[in-house]
Amino acid sequence: MPITETRPTATTLTPRLRLVLVLLLAAQFMLAVDFSILNVALPVIGQGLGFPLGQLQWIGTAFALCAAGFTLLFGRVADLFGRRRLFLGGLAVLAVASLAGGLATSPGVLLAARVLQGLATAAVTPAGLSLLTTSFPEGPLREKALGLNGALMSAGFTTGAVLGGVLTDLLSWRWAFFVNVPVALAVLLVAPAVIGESRDSGERPRLDLPGALTVTLGLLAVVLGLTLAGERGWGSPYALGALGTGVALLLVFGAVERRVAEPLVPLGILRRRTVAWGNLAGLVAFLTETSLVFLLTLYLQRVLGFSPLAAGLSFGVLGAGTVTGGALAPRVIGRIGSRRTLIAGGVVQAVFTAALLGLGTTQASLWPLLAATFAGGVGNMLVIVGFMVTATSGLADGEQGLATGLATMTQQIGITMGTPVMSAIATGAMPGTGPHAVLTGLKPAIAVNAAVVLLGVLGSAVFLRGDSGRP
Incomplete structure (x- = not known):
């Protein structure tokens, strides 16, 4: 039997809905930060805990495996057994795992903490997104909530890179774990009083x-x-x-x-064009932008000679672009619909990604890079919010956990697969290790990145034809 729950009919944010939005966005932002906060700190963690150099990547891999592998399952579990219950339980696990990771004295304990963090992320992300889509009615309110959510999640990836460097330099890598604990506890204390649980209207279906x-x-x-x-x-x-x-x-x-x-996944849902092609557009958006950050990190450090912290701070401009795009996206969707927003955002992202092919080996290229990443970040966020609205619209409340689970899985697989693909293209084209050689290898990867974005635009234009995306 489907899950039903009371849906708001208001068209403006009430004080209670504002608090719900703040709590859910705080949790999602924290989870996005976790994806990147340890990247800069990995060498220091390796020295402190005795990780062999060849095994350092498992600190990130253990997290990514669980975060991506279990998200679809937990998204459906949220529909069947309660979204708020899974959301709060996942946050509790995240707080415990983060505390254990910060106190870890051996590689085994740290890896176990990362596994638990990944499982908690796989539970909290789809549960939180489905609470967001069921708390806000389809239309302008939901589009505004998803726009803010998308902006903060993208900004979270950038913030994680910067925050990880700052905490490691000023305090200790352990604070990259500890910073989660007070945020999780604050949400756990307030959320039960303001976020309602889904109600099962009949016999609970079997998993x-x-x-x-x-x-x-x-x-x-x-x-x-x-x-x-x-x-x-x-x-x-x-x-x-x-x-x-x-x-x-x-x-x-x-x-x-x-x-x-x-x-677990009714195939009729996957046959919906909005779900299938909306998720494909989201996959392209996350794959291309996160891998572009990797390519530009190589450019800033290996070509321009920036320090890791300075390179991380440079991406603050990209973060500003994503926040701007998230704020603009609901208005754009309200005017032209989610399909045209996907197309327009993809075109903007592709154009400004292609503009990066003009980068050189002198620091005079920094300003064009910052301008292009800002504008490209705006376009990318239009695609991400358009994808979230498209992939979750027109579905019953009892299917929202599944829909947001699919969207979360799309996001995490895109983040995971983008960097290996673009890294292979770049390193295969590098004739050496000097600045000119690195730049020579990066340009084909940037060109492929822009081409993939254009393919995503083409898919949205052709296969979402007839779906205006207007509420």
């Missing part, structure tokens, strides 16, 4: 265990394969084996879903 097992293992294998490809190259038998296993398990998942009475 599709075969589907849950195959899709979770399949996603874990795909993310592991992408990570190994980035570390060892796309010809690595380990990477190819993991990717092949993941694809096979996802095919088995599709076969299982056609036969079970109560599927």
Whole structure:
């Protein structure tokens, strides 16, 4: 039986809805920060805890595997057993895991904490997004909430890189973990009083265990394969084996879903153009922008000679662009619809990504870079908010956890796969290690990045035709 709950009918934000929005956005921003906050601190953590150099990447991989692999399962669990319950439970696990990570004295404890952080992220992100979409009615209020959410999540990735460097330099890498604890506790204290729980209107449906097992293992294998490809190259038998296993398990998942009475992912939802192609547009948006940050990090440090902290601070302009795009997106969607917003945002992102092909080896290129990343960030955020509105519109409340679980999975797989793909293109084209050689390798990767954005624009234009996206 579907889950039903009382939906607001207001067209303006009440004080209670403002508090709900603040709580949910604070949690989502914190989770976005966690994706990048440890990147700068990895060498220091390795020295402090005795991590072998070759195993440092597992600090990030352990988190990414769980965050991406379990998100679809937890999104559906939120629909079936209560979104607020899963949201609060995940935050409690995140607080405990963050405290354990900050106090860790051995690599094993730290990796266990990262696994728990990843699982908590897989639970809290779709549960929080589905609470957001069910707390705000479809239309201007939801678009405004999703615009702010998208802006803060993108800004969170940038903030994580900067904050990780600042905390590590001024205090200790342990504060990259500890900073989560007070935020999680504050949300846990206030949220039960202002966020309502979903109500089951009848007999609770059974969870599709075969589907849950195959899709979770399949996603874990795909993310592991992408990570190994980035570390060892796309010809690595380990990477190819993991990717092949993941694809096979996802095919088995599709076969299982056609036969079970109560599927984890009803295939009718995936056949909706708004869900399928909206998520594809989101995949392109996250894949291209996060991998572009990686490419520009190499440019700033290896070509222009910036320090890691200075390079991180330079991305503050990109963060400002994403916040601006998030604020503009609801108005743009209200005027031209989510489909045209996806197309317009993608065109802006592609144009200003292509403009980066003019970068040189002198610091005079910094100003064009900052201008292009600001404008590209605005375009990218228009796509991200348009994708979230498109992929969650026209669905019943009882399907919102599934819809936001799919959207979260799309986001996290895009973040995971973008960097290995663009890194392979860039390093394969580098004739050496000097500034000119690095720039020579980066330009083909930037060109491919812009081309992928244009392919996403084309997909939205062709396959979402007839879906105006207007409420």
